[in-house]
Amino acid sequence: MKIGLLALQGDYARHEDIIRQLGWETQLVRYPKQLDALDGLVIPGGESTTMTKLIKASRFRAPILDFAQHASILGTCAGLIMLGNKQIDSQIDTFELINVEVERNAYGRQVFSFDEQIQVNVGDETQSITATFIRAPRITATGANVEILASHNGFPAAVRQGRHIGLTFHPELDDITLFHEFAFGRQGI
């Protein structure tokens, strides 16, 4: 298994550690062609306006949408914003792969970053994990076919639609492997 980290911008390096801990190969993805060799893709946290610009400049949009038809994408924080429904801000062009409304910077500025214990339901198991939120978005509505894997204060914090997963927090900062394992470890979905 080889998992790509979209490495245009953001905290992709921490995701590499998680993927390696799971025993899979990693690939920093900077050109669309690199997607051909991959079994999954992480869109990391960062800044969704900058990410939009770089995705456009590197002509990633259509190749990522094609890739999403047969492989899983895990988006964290800004990555979730990129996977969700359209944003009002025209500087952000999302992939609309997970049917969720996402409010950016819902908790305020960087100083309002925090971590908290949340309960996660993946497969048949419920686990308590530390979730680190950094200028985090909030999922304000979920559409059909969206499964909520975890919530925080009554708002979904981890969601799945088909083979794709979106998180409002940063599991890679707390060495949490379960979402990457869940996103990429299940074949044939």
Ligand code: GLN
């Ligand atoms: N606030 C960022 C955005 O709107 C997301 C923050 C993050 O990825 N940690 O894109």
